Amino acid sequence: MDTLEKLELDRFDSDGLRRGALGPFSVVAAVLRYPGAFVRDLNVARNLTGYGFSLVLTTLLFSAAYGAILGLFQPGIQTLFAAAKLPVVVLGTAFLCTPTFYVFNGILGSKFTFRQTLVAVLWLSAAVALVLVAFAPISWFFTVSTRGTGFLSFLHVFVFFVAALYGIHTLNTARRYLGHLDGTHTPIHGGFLVLWFLIVLFVGLQMAYVLRPFLEPLPDHRFFLGERGLFLEGFGSDHGPGR
Amino acid sequence: MTVHALLLRRATSVTGLLAAAAISSAGFGAAVGSYTGRWQILYDAVKMPVYLLGTLAVSFTAMHLFAARDLRARETFAAAAEAVALTAIVLGALAPVVWLLSVSLPFSDGLRTPRSQQAYKMLILLLSGSVAVAGIAGIARLHSRLRSVRLTVAWVVIYQFVGAQMAWLLKPWVSHTGRGDRFLPLRDNLEGNFYESVWHTFLGLFS
Numbered sequence: 001m002d003t004l005e006k007l008e009l010d011r012f013d014s015d016g017l018r019r020g021a022l023g024p025f026s027v028v029a030a031v032l033r034y035p036g037a038f039v040r041d042l043n044v045a046r047n048l049t050g051y052g053f054s055l056v057l058t059t060l061l062f063s064a065a066y067g068a069i070l071g072l073f074q075p076g077i078q079t080l081f082a083a084a085k086l087p088v089v090v091l092g093t094a095f096l097c098t099p100t101f102y103v104f105n106g107i108l109g110s111k112f113t114f115r116q117t118l119v120a121v122l123w124l125s126a127a128v129a130l131v132l133v134a135f136a137p138i139s140w141f142f143t144v145s146t147r148g149t150g151f152l153s154f155l156h157v158f159v160f161f162v163a164a165l166y167g168i169h170t171l172n173t174a175r176r177y178l179g180h181l182d183g184t185h186t187p188i189h190g191g192f193l194v195l196w197f198l199i200v201l202f203v204g205l206q207m208a209y210v211l212r213p214f215l216e217p218l219p220d221h222r223f224f225l226g227e228r229g230l231f232l233e234g235f236g237s238d239h240g241p242g243r
Numbered sequence: 244m245t246v247h248a249l250l251l252r253r254a255t256s257v258t259g260l261l262a263a264a265a266i267s268s269a270g271f272g273a274a275v276g277s278y279t280g281r282w283q284i285l286y287d288a289v290k291m292p293v294y295l296l297g298t299l300a301v302s303f304t305a306m307h308l309f310a311a312r313d314l315r316a317r318e319t320f321a322a323a324a325e326a327v328a329l330t331a332i333v334l335g336a337l338a339p340v341v342w343l344l345s346v347s348l349p350f351s352d353g354l355r356t357p358r359s360q361q362a363y364k365m366l367i368l369l370l371s372g373s374v375a376v377a378g379i380a381g382i383a384r385l386h387s388r389l390r391s392v393r394l395t396v397a398w399v400v401i402y403q404f405v406g407a408q409m410a411w412l413l414k415p416w417v418s419h420t421g422r423g424d425r426f427l428p429l430r431d432n433l434e435g436n437f438y439e440s441v442w443h444t445f446l447g448l449f450s
Contacts, residue, residue: 106250
């Protein structure tokens with residue numbers, strides 16, 4: 001059975017999104033187990049507000065949790081700072097890149113409204129946050145058992161890389177299924193998705209670089225360094241984007 | 244609503260198109276101006292709509308001259324406004340990304356440090372790239388409306404011819420001096436001309 005057929009079988013009670021025992025977090029079930037049901041709802045613009053709210057909340061809390069683990073390298077105020085910073089990076093990137101996604105897909109033949117596009121992008125960010133929280137125990141284990149920042153930076157960059165890949169895979173599956181559902185237009189253009197993902201990576205890395213440091217607190221306990229620069233400068237120096 | 248209708252190629256009012264173009268390009272202008280900050284944000288937010296719509300106003304009669312056989316003046320204006328509006332919408336969509344780089348790339352007063360000079364060049368490149376991408380989107384829409392390569396080319400040439408000088412007149416955009424204290428150094432700008440400047444640069448290559 002191929003992927004699209006499996007997606008066709010997905011059933012998910014999106015009306016129970018806020019009713020169920022898990023409340024808004026039942027959207028996690030949609031991401032993990034029933035993506036087909038979500039994509040069908042997205043296609044007909046059903047329950048968008050509910051999905052949007054749940055996806056934002058999920059992204060916020062999950063990425064904050066991983067941020068806290070980043071900050072646990074030196075427990076204290078930095079734990080709080082990092083927990084506040086990471087949701088800004090993940091959600092901020094999603095919001096900054098949504099207009100581009102909306103307008104270019106529109107030009108390339110999408111009939112999606114801005115709200116539908118926004119929920120699709122939030123779907124990506126929630127998937128990213130979900131991977132982050134799944135790796136959180138591993139990262140925590142290494143954080144409390146490692147002294148230097150070198151290996152940890154590498155580990156975190158790797159986790160972010162996996163999260164980004166999973167996120168784009170999730171959105172790409174949604175794209176394929178959307179095309180399968182309605183052959184008359186392309187809600188998300190495949191070629192542009194690749195290009196857009198590069199923009200997302202660029203924006204995300206730059207945001208993280210602006211809000212650095214994540215691991216080690218600043219001597220005067222400021223929230224962030226506040227020094228301007230392009231993230232590429234971070235590679236090779238000792239203030240890499242992962243820090 | 245206008246934006247969605249514009250993207251879906253549905254008919255929209257010309258007033259709506261012009262308003263969408265003005266607001267969207269103002270957003271892009273503000274994002275570019277954020278690099279220098281303070282007043283430059285407001286200056287560029289005003290300049291960008293003036294640049295796009297002013298160029299349209301100045302070049303409209305010449306554009307219509309080429310299209311008069313097939314279109315009425317109102318239709319000519321609607322088609323041109325649609326292309327300009329789409330260009331502005333694409334710029335507006337790129338504005339958040341430009342804004343992020345504007346506020347985070349190295350800046351120094353007067354662009355004295357090498358890092359800020361490099362950032363300035365990068366920003367100019369980003370600005371030109373954004374305008375180029377948006378322009379291509381606008382031209383593609385224009386072509387699909389006019390269904391004539393000859394006419395599209397003529398219009399693009401006229402619009403670009405005027406637009407280059409308009410951009411020259413309205414400079415500074417990113418504020419090369421690093422001083423965001425003057426809206427329009429008109430006296431300086433009126434001394435030159437875009438095409439004269441290009442010609443002098445060209446001659447300078449051989450002297």
